[in-house]
Amino acid sequence: MLLLLLLLLPWAAAAGGGAQRLVSAELQAPGGGVSTVRLPDPWNPRDRDGTWEYRVAFEGPGNPSAEPWGLFVPRAGNRFAVLLNGRPVGQFGRFDGDPSDHAQRPHFLFLPAEDLRPGRNELRFVVQGERARYAGLSSLTVGPAAEVRPEFTLREAAQTWGSFAIVVVSLVFGVIALALATTVRDRSFAVFAAACLFCALRTSYALVTSPPLDYRGWSAVLDTSYAGYLVCLCLFCTERLALRQRWIAWATATLLAATALLVPWFAWGRSAGARQLLLAVMVLYALALCMAVIAAWWRQRTPASRVLAAAGAVSVALAVHDHVLVFYTHDGYGSFALARYSLITFIVAMGWLLIDRYSRQASQEAQLRLQVSQELALKKLELEAQFDRQQQLAAENAHQHERRRLLQDLHDGMGLQLNGLLGLLQRGPLRRDELTHEVRTAIEQMRMLMDSTEDFDGDVSLLFGHIRYRIEQRLRRQSIRLEWDVRLAQPQRVLPAHRAIALQRLVFELATNTLKHAGARTVTLSARDGDEPGAALVIVYADDGRGVVAGAAAGVGSGSIARRVEDLGARLLQQPNAPSGVRYELTIPLPSFESPGAGRSVAASAG
Secondary structure, three states: OHHHHHHHHHHOOOOOOOOEEEOEEEEEOOOOOEEEEEOOEEOHHHOOOEEEEEEEEEEEOOOOOOOOEEEEEOOEEOEEEEEEOOEEEEEEOOOOOOOOOOOOOOEEEEEOHHHOOOEEEEEEEEEEEOOOOOOEEOOEEEEEHHHHHHHHHHHHHHHHHHHHHHHHHHHHHHHHHHHHHHHHOOHHHHHHHHHHHHHHHHHHHHOOOOOOOOHHHHHHHHHHHHHHHHHHHHHHHHHHHOOOOHHHHHHHHHHHHHHHHHHHHHHHHOOHHHHHHHHHHHHHHHHHHHHHHHHHHHHHOOHHHHHHHHHHHHHHHHHHHHHHHHHHOHHHOOOOOOHHHHHHHHHHHHHHHHHHHHHHHHHHHHHHHHHHHHHHHHHHHHHHHHHHHHHHHHHHHHHHHHHHHHHHHHHHHHHHHHHHHHHHHHHOOOOHHHHHHHHHHHHHHHHHHHHOOOOOOOEHHHHHHHHHHHHHHHHHHOOOEEEEEEOOOOOOOEOOHHHHHHHHHHHHHHHHHHHHHHOOOEEEEEEEEOOOOOOEEEEEEEEOOOOOOOOOOOOOHHHHHHHHHHHHOOEEEEEEOOOOOEEEEEEEEHHHHOOOOOOOOOEEOOO
């Protein structure tokens, strides 16, 4: 609807029957010649410059003081002054070398009631302009201000304020596109940012009346920006659609070469034909690229190709409209270019592409999350199955390890004891008390071996109670007294079963050695916290037997004791016990009760 309004605006007539459209004037040349011209009267096709004067007649109101009258001038200049019946009404720019250009904005003037006459009135326009700078005079609208001013307001909103909006929007979206290009590393957004900046610079001509440069240089900057804007838009489309045809590169190079040749020719040579040719090349370039985008949409049928094809078609339509209207119709000078609004269509297209890209990424992320969750579920099942297999294997390994231990203990303990008994019997007659002692010792070893196979599940206090119950009976049968001293700060600490079993088997092994080899009368077992409470457990086992004989070979239980210490992740210190016997000090770090520990050193020293 907005584009339709803009297209119809140049031909919109003033509302009401009192307004008059003035389309004819007498033109007086600087040399004094007078001719009748039709308005609009553009200077570019006629290579005019200098100062010319237009005289336009209109019918005034019957009662000039009844209501205010106004004059709407869509386009005039570069600089001009307006006189009503010989008296000045307004002036835009000076006539003493002023380079300003007021031809790019519409103007409205109130006509003084005291200067209006009933019947015929005359407007004089003194117009000054430079050759090929789009000077001239458009058709005029004069009449009651209430009828004429709305036409001016609409034209000013569409042309001046619309241009201002385009400049602001271009700069804002240029910064946004540049930020996107930096964030996502997408070259197409960088190209779009350049297009926005070129568009802002090109559109500023409708707002700037006094150029910051010499008007020739300013004209070159504006026309170069126009070509740069078109090239960047086309590159944006080709990047988004991955168009890699060689002819596109040749067409772009041709446009850039034409720009480099024709822009200086128009800017400094003041040849209107050069700019007309440049604009024709730009229209053909845009049309060709638009066809390529439409063809890509036909092949790809993607949202990106669809919206870019629509934006390109609208932009080319606006460009063709402007080119035909300005250069090939009589009313072209009185209209204004609509191509400046083409950027809006591409901004909408870019917004659509971003929304589509975000939605597709969101959909892909949702699918990826679903896939990952499914894979995690499968992996979880696999890990659970693998864990079960490992647990089963660990149990089997533990059973095998326990079986080997029992076999070794039977071989090292019971086997040795029975072989010794057999040797005594083979030596000769054996006293009854000696035989009784040897058999009793074998039975006690068997009981210790059976006790060591029992599992345990409980806290520290239950563990030590279980140990005391098992070894005290065995020691008492051999007339060995047990001195018990267990004092712990946290007796309710729960131990992992495998650690507790390893600890009880170690104590049973020490008791077995005492029964077999020590000849002791007293065994002392104490337990206490380490130097740092809660950090370690210190267990002392001592007897008053024969002790360790210097130079003697290690007993059969030494290897078993070393294995128990390693299972506990503990440190064992073996020393002589005063005045006789042997003393074992076992230090167990409490964290080792929480998880399986690596083997630590077994320190033994004999005194």
